[in-house]
Amino acid sequence: MINQLYDTSLSLLTDLYQLTMAYGYWKSGKAEQEAVFNLYFRKHPFQGGFTVACGLSSVMEYLEAYALSEADLRYLRSLTGSDGQPLFEEGFLEYLRNLTFRCDVEAVPEGTVVFPNEPLLRIKGPILQCQLLETPLLNLINFQSLVATKAARMRLIAKEDSLLEFGLRRAQGPDGGMTASRAAYIGGFDATSNVLAGKLYGIPVKGTHAHSWVMSFDSELEAFETYARAMPNNVTLLVDTYDSIQGVKHAIEVGRQLRARGYELGGIRLDSGDLAYLSIEARKLLDQAGFQSTSIVASNDLDEYLMASLKTQGARIGVWGIGTKLVTAFDQPALGGVYKLAAIKNPEGTWEYKLKLSEQAVKVSTPGIQQVRRFRDEGGFVADMIYDLETPPPAEATIVDPYDFTRRRSFGTSVAYEDLLVPVFRAGQKVYQLPSIHEARRRVQEQLALFHGGVKRLVNPHTYPVGLEKQLFELKTNLILSLRAQK
Ligand SMILES: Nc1ncnc2c1ncn2[C@@H]1O[C@H](COP(=O)(O)OP(=O)(O)OP(=O)(O)O)[C@@H](O)[C@H]1O
Ligand SMILES: O=P(O)(O)OC[C@H]1O[C@H](OP(=O)(O)OP(=O)(O)O)[C@H](O)[C@@H]1O
Numbered sequence: 001m002i003n004q005l006y007d008t009s010l011s012l013l014t015d016l017y018q019l020t021m022a023y024g025y026w027k028s029g030k031a032e033q034e035a036v037f038n039l040y041f042r043k044h045p046f047q048g049g050f051t052v053a054c055g056l057s058s059v060m061e062y063l064e065a066y067a068l069s070e071a072d073l074r075y076l077r078s079l080t081g082s083d084g085q086p087l088f089e090e091g092f093l094e095y096l097r098n099l100t101f102r103c104d105v106e107a108v109p110e111g112t113v114v115f116p117n118e119p120l121l122r123i124k125g126p127i128l129q130c131q132l133l134e135t136p137l138l139n140l141i142n143f144q145s146l147v148a149t150k151a152a153r154m155r156l157i158a159k160e161d162s163l164l165e166f167g168l169r170r171a172q173g174p175d176g177g178m179t180a181s182r183a184a185y186i187g188g189f190d191a192t193s194n195v196l197a198g199k200l201y202g203i204p205v206k207g208t209h210a211h212s213w214v215m216s217f218d219s220e221l222e223a224f225e226t227y228a229r230a231m232p233n234n235v236t237l238l239v240d241t242y243d244s245i246q247g248v249k250h251a252i253e254v255g256r257q258l259r260a261r262g263y264e265l266g267g268i269r270l271d272s273g274d275l276a277y278l279s280i281e282a283r284k285l286l287d288q289a290g291f292q293s294t295s296i297v298a299s300n301d302l303d304e305y306l307m308a309s310l311k312t313q314g315a316r317i318g319v320w321g322i323g324t325k326l327v328t329a330f331d332q333p334a335l336g337g338v339y340k341l342a343a344i345k346n347p348e349g350t351w352e353y354k355l356k357l358s359e360q361a362v363k364v365s366t367p368g369i370q371q372v373r374r375f376r377d378e379g380g381f382v383a384d385m386i387y388d389l390e391t392p393p394p395a396e397a398t399i400v401d402p403y404d405f406t407r408r409r410s411f412g413t414s415v416a417y418e419d420l421l422v423p424v425f426r427a428g429q430k431v432y433q434l435p436s437i438h439e440a441r442r443r444v445q446e447q448l449a450l451f452h453g454g455v456k457r458l459v460n461p462h463t464y465p466v467g468l469e470k471q472l473f474e475l476k477t478n479l480i481l482s483l484r485a486q487k
């Protein structure tokens with residue numbers, strides 16, 4: 001997706017320190033040492049109870065195209081250190097020139113509902129390659145998962161109503177706008193006003209008109225009539241330029257004219273004032289005039305909380321146009337996804353598990369070659385288990401709450417489950433058929449339907465249980481103890 005927007009190699013879309021570490025690995029003969037990194041986040045955004053994984057499509061595109069161009073190498077050759085000498089020696093640049101992506105990647109499919117500490121993506125391969133990819137992988141997954149989550153929260157409140165994404169003008173630049181349109185659609189929006197996103201990603205495009213259209217005529221009625229004549233098969237009229245109620249009456253007049261010509265008034269849009277009161281009044285006027293199927297679109301700085309409030313107030317809004325608060329993820333503009341080394345293969349060919357210590361328990365990383373198992377019963381999903389592939393769970397698996405080891409649950413052999421991470425690349429070759437954007441969108445709704453309502457509430461959501469498989473928990477505890485003893 002980003003490759004389509006930028007006519008340049010994106011292989012330097014990384015932080016300089018990834019390259020200085022890569023150089024260090026190369027210099028010290030460690031470049032090819034096999035390593036495993038996990039990409040995960042520690043806390044749900046928006047004080048919510050779930051997160052929607054999104055961005056794998058961009059990751060796949062990025063990795064498939066991964067190769068440093070001659071221009072990239074020339075730029076790296078121009079970088080100098082504090083003594084004015086080149087930062088990187090020629091042999092390293094030659095190594096980079098010949099570098100081809102050779103890692104194994106596993107990831108959760110786009111649209112999967114995920115929880116803190118669960119790997120959304122795991123990468124295994126030469127440590128130099130895994131290291132270079134930290135920044136682009138986080139960049140591609142953090143923002144898209146954030147916006148998909150915001151959109152999914154809005155979908156939960158909207159229920160059967162239509163959701164239109166209007167954010168391009170307020171988005172964080174062209175790429176922010178494009179990725180947000182895609183992630184919003186996956187998260188549950190029905191359409192976007194962003195025409196390039198429609199063209200490139202196959203998202204339905206929809207829209208109304210702006211106040212300037214009305215203001216450019218001598219009267220609102222004339223503006224509405226002219227618009228309806230120009231495009232009788234796509235008429236949604238913005239009624240609030242002067243007086244919303246009068247605007248609805250003008251729209252009804254134009255609706256009658258349309259009907260006489262064999263067309264229907266699609267909708268009216270309210271963009272200011274008391275949206276509850278105005279939508280209720282507009283609905284009455286439209287219904288009384290025989291326009292029951294004309295929809296009421298509302299916009300104006302909406303978010304999931306305002307939508308919930310408007311619904312409680314009995315607002316008769318059937319279509320929600322949402323921009324700024326969605327595409328900028330206004331109340332939490334970043335997902336804190338991280339990328340941590342979890343294992344490294346020693347020269348004897350065995351895995352050495354790695355862990356990052358922290359004073360804060362939540363920041364201590366989990367070692368191992370991780371997979372996530374999601375258990376379900378007739379009622380839906382019940383718990384997730386993070387386990388280590390090198391020490392697979394026994395038939396009767398036990399999960400331990402990593403922050404309270406006394407809290408445990410066991411799952412017998414009859415409990416159904418799904419392992420979430422699927423193979424995406426093997427030795428750098430794509431082995432995954434990426435589902436379409438429409439399938440990813442469906443997956444969000446299918447997944448959400450199987451979680452308890454408490455996990456999905458906006459305020460003080462229930463914490464869905466995610467535990468470490470008992471052996472992994474013990475391995476982690478022992479590693480922490482031995483690292484603390486070494487200090
Ligand atoms: N019934 C309502 N309950 C809660 N919030 C509402 C309601 N109606 C509108 N809002 C929200 O209140 C905020 C302010 O809307 P309002 O139309 O008063 O201001 P405005 O955007 O400055 O309007 P104008 O464009 O006329 O200057 C918007 O975010 C809007 O979505
Ligand atoms: O409010 P958002 O969720 O971002 O939705 C997009 C907004 O963009 C448009 O107006 P714009 O904000 O450009 O001008 P206005 O506020 O003066 O109507 C539109 O009328 C919406 O209000």
Ligand SMILES: O=C(O)c1cccnc1
Nearest residue numbers: 166193206207208209321
């Ligand atoms: O089509 C619309 O009504 C629209 C599009 C972008 C932003 N605000 C509104």
